[in-house]
Amino acid sequence: MSRKVTIALDAMGGDRGPAVVVPAALATLEKDDSVNLILVGLADVLEQVERQTTGKYGKRLKFRAATEVVGMDEHPGDVLRHKKDSSLRVAIELVKTAEADACVSSGNTGALMATARYVLKTLPGIDRPAIISAVPGLKSPTFMLDIGANVGCTADHLVQFALMGSVIAAGILDIEKPRVGLLNIGEEDIKGNEVIREAGNLLSHSGLNYQGFVEGDGIFHADVDVVVSDGLVGNVAIKTMEGVAGLIGSFLREEFRRSSLRRLQGIAANAALDALRARLDARRYNGASLVGLNGVVLKSHGGADQLAFETAVQTAIVEARKGVPVRIGELLGKQSRECIRA
């Protein structure tokens, strides 16, 4: 049997709040009886869920009231100062006090990162927590970081990202030595800026399974499991992906609506097109991890539906079971010992 884990869920986050989080929570409890949940939210929301579930899940579903909700547009600094009893913050504090092994929120990314950093602190040896997400690849997903938390990274930051990405990819893909690439403008050693070249040099001597520079199209080939970049570049890359996938989707819909014949052909092709959609379905890749903290924090997309939110919860469960923060700490320790020896 899998190790029991407890996940705290911010019931109030995201565009649809409890309407998405509560059904996703109940579905998770039904599917995996080694998972316990703590639902964090406004008292009236929690009472309604209690009435609805009538104690069906016993101690597997706990409730923790919070008196405030963080808006999607609130400034992270303001949230940190003034919303000390928000559902977002209480969920993170449950990880701090070890009542939960991980937490998941669809809330405001900036506020989540600022609060998680303040409450949980970064791991020793990590300067900046990063945001990491899986994207679809030809054979298996690729993990990209940083996709938006840090602009203006140094070579050392990129090396730390590579290490954290390796731990996450190893844990989730269940592989020994994930292959790491640095996102760059070309594959030759002379390409890019000084920061990227220096990071490449450091990574070649890092003990990580470093493969060299990759270009934008290399994210999707089966050559690397982790793609490391500054948060600005990573963010542009991941949003560009969403944009192209959306554009191709729009073009496909237009083409299959051009005439009655085309509509029929579209119906005939539906099974394959549905399978394609499923393989590219952003919901299957939902859940970006805030990595580099003393605890597992998952950010679900603000517009996540039930399936997408369940995916994020699933990632939180795996990261908690694999003890991602502890593994990162160990790998950092191993690296610094090796550096001292070298």
Place this chain on the structure above:
Amino acid sequence: MSRKVTIALDAMGGDRGPAVVVPAALATLEKDDSVNLILVGLADVLEQVERQTTGKYGKRLKFRAATEVVGMDEHPGDVLRHKKDSSLRVAIELVKTAEADACVSSGNTGALMATARYVLKTLPGIDRPAIISAVPGLKSPTFMLDIGANVGCTADHLVQFALMGSVIAAGILDIEKPRVGLLNIGEEDIKGNEVIREAGNLLSHSGLNYQGFVEGDGIFHADVDVVVSDGLVGNVAIKTMEGVAGLIGSFLREEFRRSSLRRLQGIAANAALDALRARLDARRYNGASLVGLNGVVLKSHGGADQLAFETAVQTAIVEARKGVPVRIGELLGKQSRECIRA
């Protein structure tokens, strides 16, 4: 009738050299009798074309021999120093001497940029030439620059790119005031790094039709005609696009081969899928302009086929007719006069 223009073609560039360039040249001559061409290449290649065409195009097709060919992997500096009679360089020199109004090469990008910069010089007021390319969008193409010539741009460079991109987009899309966006990690004013924020500030006061920051997915919406970025970020974005489009293509092929039934459904859907492919066809977007120089230089993809090369020639024709370098010079002059007044 359209103004007569003469385009110099590097017959030796790209993976397939004359096998692509010569048929594309002849097709262009057939289609548009206001276009003259000068084919630049090794003597034996030119002689063969002369024998083949038997003077059919009269003075519309001229030949200029070169004794050297630039390899796709040669270092730009070496090419500049040692290959002074290459087809790539002779084609550019025909623009310099005004024997041609523009040139097109599928050769080595670095060597083409270095040679074009050395032979033609940059326009007064432009610090760094950039590479600009069209990408497909929901309603019309979007022009992106810089997509790979410059890493580590200043705010001034980005403003110059915006101005050059506006002239190209106005000329090719035939619109008055192209809408310009700055590629960034978010849309709010506080997002990004100092360079991007300063460029945004300068652009708001530039007289260009500046729309603010756009994220990666914004490239494909119909909100902007020109997307400006540092060459590293732009290159990652454009290669990521190619990667995603390739991935979706692979997934589609797999799904339509999964069973005999799926194969039949694929055949039924062929017309729509072909139309989709045509709309995303990279060949329809082939031809990146080297912009900011005293002359029009088009870089065709090294792997371009005949159709793709013809597209690049077509872009060269339009840019030559619209007098893109002169227009950039005028707009720069207008801007600096306005700055002095202000």
